[in-house]
Amino acid sequence: MITLDRHDGFREFVLARQQALMRTAYLLTGDAHLAEDLLQTVLVKVVGHWAKLSRSGNPEAYTRKALVNQYISWRRRERPELPSAVVPDRATGGDESALDRIVLRQALARLAPRQRAVIVLRFWEDLTEAQTADVLGCSVGTVKSQTHHALARLRVIAPELAHLLDDPEIVEVAGPV
Template sequence: MDRHDGFREFVLARQQALMRTAYLLTGDAHLAEDLLQSVLIKVVGQWDKLARGGNPEAYTRKALVNQYISWRRRPSREVPSAEVPERGVSPDDTALDRIVLRQALAKLTTKQRAVIVLRFWEDLTEAQTADVLGCSLGNVKSQVHRSLARLRTIAPELEHLLSEHEIKSEMKEVAR
């Protein structure tokens, strides 16, 4: 039995959920894969300690958020385009909501996006979110409030989605 067997089992069991979280943080499938891969490299280095008594999932989730924030601090070489490519088929309202929400999430600050993903996609409690982000419970509450207010300003057409219940289900759709 290899010392990394438990790690392999963990990755096989949690890979999809971790990939969705990475995607919601980055907004790009390829960046999400890169983010998750770089985090899993760090996790395997800590695996013995995590397997003995740590919480591998919480550690990995926190590492995803920290790595994402770290990446966002670096200057980008990408040049964003103001124009969205034309689509041949008219999408339905749900698809439009997902597109608008995805674009609105991209306009949030790194920490605002992280708190929204952790609270509404990962469905963490405020206390769990505070633990992952390494901040106070009050900070999480105020960040969620500010982030939702910013989303309402950025995309007023999504007002019908921005209750806590609605945003949870819509975040799950965006990740699909």
């Protein structure tokens, strides 16, 4: 006799998608430990709805949306400390892309939670405007507006990243800034 557990497939889902979900959580929080906490909190919620989610056919979209919503909820309650170290203008003998990642991570931490979520979903998760709107529970127009404002804010707070933010593909997606 085969017994079906209401959590059948959850373990496999987590094992298959854990790295991608952790990356999203890290990009949202900017901190490895907070990202782990965020993902764990969300997975506890997801497992409670697993039977329905596994039947609906898109548990990853639900999980990604839950990550963003939980992150925004956390940020509303308290403002975490932001890194205060000043990054040098130029790397000395180091990898330029490593410096870019550090500066970008610090700049992302200074964005409003929804703006940060839009940037992460659009440019790291490579979601379309419609998919991003669905995850955030807003209109495509709001996604376009938030993207535009977030990129403009990044240009102000991290002008040293202009070479990344002036990519024609980003400008095309976000519109003129």
